[in-house]
Amino acid sequence: MRIGGFQKFSLLDYPGQLAAIIFTQGCNFRCPYCHNPELVDPERFEKPLATGRVLDFLRRRRGKLGAVVITGGEPTVQPDLTGFVKKLKFMGFLVKMDTNGSHPDVLQSLVEQKLVDYWAMDIKPPADLYRLVSRSEVPVEDILRSMDILRGSGMEYEFRTTFFERLFDWKDIARVQELPGPATVSTCRNAATKAPLKTSAAAPPTSGNTCRTIPPAKPSSAGVTNTR
Numbered sequence: 001m002r003i004g005g006f007q008k009f010s011l012l013d014y015p016g017q018l019a020a021i022i023f024t025q026g027c028n029f030r031c032p033y034c035h036n037p038e039l040v041d042p043e044r045f046e047k048p049l050a051t052g053r054v055l056d057f058l059r060r061r062r063g064k065l066g067a068v069v070i071t072g073g074e075p076t077v078q079p080d081l082t083g084f085v086k087k088l089k090f091m092g093f094l095v096k097m098d099t100n101g102s103h104p105d106v107l108q109s110l111v112e113q114k115l116v117d118y119w120a121m122d123i124k125p126p127a128d129l130y131r132l133v134s135r136s137e138v139p140v141e142d143i144l145r146s147m148d149i150l151r152g153s154g155m156e157y158e159f160r161t162t163f164f165e166r167l168f169d170w171k172d173i174a175r176v177q178e179l180p181g182p183a184t185v186s187t188c189r190n191a192a193t194k195a196p197l198k199t200s201a202a203a204p205p206t207s208g209n210t211c212r213t214i215p216p217a218k219p220s221s222a223g224v225t226n227t228r
């Protein structure tokens, strides 16, 4: 695992759990609003943390921390991700994974092995702007397949998006719901910096941020966070 950062303690990143956060190095997208470019651009990578030392720390925190959040970068580009998550599960941690959804085969494998308890997938709005926003060649079909996998996973999951006003407007955000299985989308902008801020119904916005929630197009549609 290429681990570019490690936060030993968080009250905010796994609902209801004290969690550590692992930031993986590397991403196949180049979103212009990315707030972790040092985890995306190889020229800005710092020397990765030793995976063994991170695992040793977590081993000593068993019983104190309830969960580990794996974020990035994009975790699913890590070739040894599955083995790493198995070690976390063996230690008894709940695992949350943030993903851009570009590797449905990896998601499928992790879901089938029940290695991830909580998924958070970023949706880059809307389908026809996907490559423009992600600045990648990702087939949108892969994104849709990942959404289907998470919907059928039986695990907790959320779909979330980021409002970036230099690229799209609120109508584009609303069109996210044209993706199969419309979802409630919450988007925020930091009031002080005007920087886009990721948020979701599962992580209520902090004060000082301006937020707007777009409800599902149909009353029966799934919300941002689902528990099955």
Ligand code: SF4
Residues within 6 Å of the ligand: 027, 028, 029, 030, 031, 033, 034, 035, 036, 040, 072, 073, 074, 100
């Ligand atoms: S998918 Fe996430 S980590 Fe990757 S470039 Fe986009 S915002 Fe940054």
